[in-house]
Amino acid sequence: MAYYLLTLAVYVVVGVIACWGLNLQFGDTGVLNFAYILFVAAGAYTASILSLGHPNSSSYQHYFWGAHMPWPIPWLAAAVVGGLLGLLVGLLVLRRLRGDYQAMVLLVVSIMGSYIVSADPGFLNGGVGLALIPQPFKGVLHLSQVGYEVFYLALALLAAAVVFEVVRRIHISPLGRVLRAVRENEAAAAAVGHNVAAVKLLVMVIGGAIAALAGAIEVQFIAAWAPAGWDYTETFGLFAAVIVGGRGNLGGVALGALLVQGLFLEGTVLLPNIGNPALIGAIQWMSLGALILIFLYFRPQGVLPERRRTYSSDITTRRNRMAALPAALTRRSARG
Amino acid sequence: MADQLTDTPAESTSSDSEADRVTGAAILRVVDLEVHFGAVRAVNGVSFEVQTGTAVGLIGPNGAGKSTALKAVGGETRPTSGRVIFDGIDLAGRPSHVAARAGMIRTFQLGGEFARLTVMENLLVSVPRQRGKSIWGALGGRRWWGAEDAAEIRRAREILSRLELREKENDYASDLSGGQRKLVEIGRALMARPKMLLLDEPMAGVNRSLARHIEHALSALRNDGLTLLLVEHELGSVERLCDRVLVMAGGRQIASGHMGQLRSRQEVLDAYLGGR
Numbered sequence A: 001m002a003y004y005l006l007t008l009a010v011y012v013v014v015g016v017i018a019c020w021g022l023n024l025q026f027g028d029t030g031v032l033n034f035a036y037i038l039f040v041a042a043g044a045y046t047a048s049i050l051s052l053g054h055p056n057s058s059s060y061q062h063y064f065w066g067a068h069m070p071w072p073i074p075w076l077a078a079a080v081v082g083g084l085l086g087l088l089v090g091l092l093v094l095r096r097l098r099g100d101y102q103a104m105v106l107l108v109v110s111i112m113g114s115y116i117v118s119a120d121p122g123f124l125n126g127g128v129g130l131a132l133i134p135q136p137f138k139g140v141l142h143l144s145q146v147g148y149e150v151f152y153l154a155l156a157l158l159a160a161a162v163v164f165e166v167v168r169r170i171h172i173s174p175l176g177r178v179l180r181a182v183r184e185n186e187a188a189a190a191a192v193g194h195n196v197a198a199v200k201l202l203v204m205v206i207g208g209a210i211a212a213l214a215g216a217i218e219v220q221f222i223a224a225w226a227p228a229g230w231d232y233t234e235t236f237g238l239f240a241a242v243i244v245g246g247r248g249n250l251g252g253v254a255l256g257a258l259l260v261q262g263l264f265l266e267g268t269v270l271l272p273n274i275g276n277p278a279l280i281g282a283i284q285w286m287s288l289g290a291l292i293l294i295f296l297y298f299r300p301q302g303v304l305p306e307r308r309r310t311y312s313s314d315i316t317t318r319r320n321r322m323a324a325l326p327a328a329l330t331r332r333s334a335r336g
Numbered sequence B: 001m002a003d004q005l006t007d008t009p010a011e012s013t014s015s016d017s018e019a020d021r022v023t024g025a026a027i028l029r030v031v032d033l034e035v036h037f038g039a040v041r042a043v044n045g046v047s048f049e050v051q052t053g054t055a056v057g058l059i060g061p062n063g064a065g066k067s068t069a070l071k072a073v074g075g076e077t078r079p080t081s082g083r084v085i086f087d088g089i090d091l092a093g094r095p096s097h098v099a100a101r102a103g104m105i106r107t108f109q110l111g112g113e114f115a116r117l118t119v120m121e122n123l124l125v126s127v128p129r130q131r132g133k134s135i136w137g138a139l140g141g142r143r144w145w146g147a148e149d150a151a152e153i154r155r156a157r158e159i160l161s162r163l164e165l166r167e168k169e170n171d172y173a174s175d176l177s178g179g180q181r182k183l184v185e186i187g188r189a190l191m192a193r194p195k196m197l198l199l200d201e202p203m204a205g206v207n208r209s210l211a212r213h214i215e216h217a218l219s220a221l222r223n224d225g226l227t228l229l230l231v232e233h234e235l236g237s238v239e240r241l242c243d244r245v246l247v248m249a250g251g252r253q254i255a256s257g258h259m260g261q262l263r264s265r266q267e268v269l270d271a272y273l274g275g276r
Ligand SMILES: Nc1ncnc2c1ncn2[C@@H]1O[C@H](COP(=O)(O)OP(=O)(O)OP(=O)(O)O)[C@@H](O)[C@H]1O
Pocket: B037, B040, B041, B042, B060, B061, B062, B063, B064, B065, B066, B067, B068, B069, B109
């Protein structure tokens, strides 16, 4: 049971990180990146081939290039690749097209990416996917299985803390206001001097890097990665988490990831076996769809809505308010 | 109300700007502007100049092409042909953020506010070249951009007080009345430290007392030396505010001059009567 809960905890942390990246794009800036899971996949593949070693070292799986790099290089490289992919996709999609067409094209890009990887067995081992991906420090630590899970959870939490700090700083900054302005009214944001395409490109890059980091963390935990695991439908699971939790609210988004990614999608594994295993998957997706609809109808702002930002006339008041927060948060804001 | 608005350092120099208004060079020159939507020639060869520090009105019946002309000048709509020379730069065909950064800010006929941003945030969005607006600046944290931001918040509060919106600071723009939203847009434009405002019907659909308030606000800005190009249906306000008025009908510029003279011109009356 401890083993299962730890596994679930790592999944939830990965989900929270991914949802924070998606929230930056969708919640803050209003970019409907329906290709989001593609960035998670890009990070996962990057981390895989950067830890598997040279392709010739295994005969049963094929990939175009590989190296054996120590942690944290696979994670960092994954983030860089995710950011570059965001730049590329953003340049192709965001500059010319209107918002709703952008969303459609991004969905198509996601499906195409999946087909391309599946179709070419020499690129990233095709539809079978990569397996036996080495885990960081697994060989040197000599921990029990549960012990290693605890260690890995700590690594994931470290990454989550870094990502939280990045998105928090953007969130509270004047840049964060610009992102929300673009979400609210692109023409007006442009009319007061903001290059809307550049702003969206920026969140494609940063969000892409965060998605890819989430993918890297996930893949080194489960040690395998295949196209079936990053079907375009996964993107909607992440959107559901952001919508349910509360778009534009970092705590809300984390809560949404916990509820949807943790309890809803993974937790259903705990349900009594009702016979047909395919049925469980179908029920999952149907109830996910229903969940999105219920929230969009009855509580579109989510469980924890975006907070209204007020500015005290006196900066010291804000300091005092900060001091009332839990110690960990205060320390973090003092550094900021 | 007007006293409050002119209660700025610029007041003492208003006589200087009065002189500028007579002698000042053209800050905006529009030459042979055309905007076609397929077969519709929304703007069909319009040329005019706006002298620095003056207020120019743009009037005409519904569908005359006023908004389209303003959008083409401000960069939101790409002109089919023609030149838009603002402060020495040809902006024709350049996107609106380029025009805005050059100092020309446009307000919207409808729905120009950031609905789910507070009034204060609406204003802060348009502060130009702010430290915390680049990604590296934002990652630098509040210590890097906080002091500058606090100064802009104070400036925004001054502008909000002048517009009598100070107590609405923390309201979402979506919770304001139509007239208050127009005021927020004007305040937001001012936060950008503009050289010129392009105003699309700032008083339309606003109750009379608020409309008068907006008119006074614009009049005070003009007296402070800000250049205005103003589309407006309320001709009394246009007459009081504008040094010169252009009349458009069917995409063309059919007359120009002082409002008082234009009232008696037959072609202007025809355009208004025919266009309704
Ligand atoms: N995006 C567009 N596509 C096609 N036609 C357009 C577009 N925008 C405006 N038009 C047309 O161009 C003409 C001028 O419209 P415009 O909005 O500039 O008029 P206006 O003078 O501002 O009128 P109003 O006083 O009603 O605001 C109209 O016939 C309108 O239907």
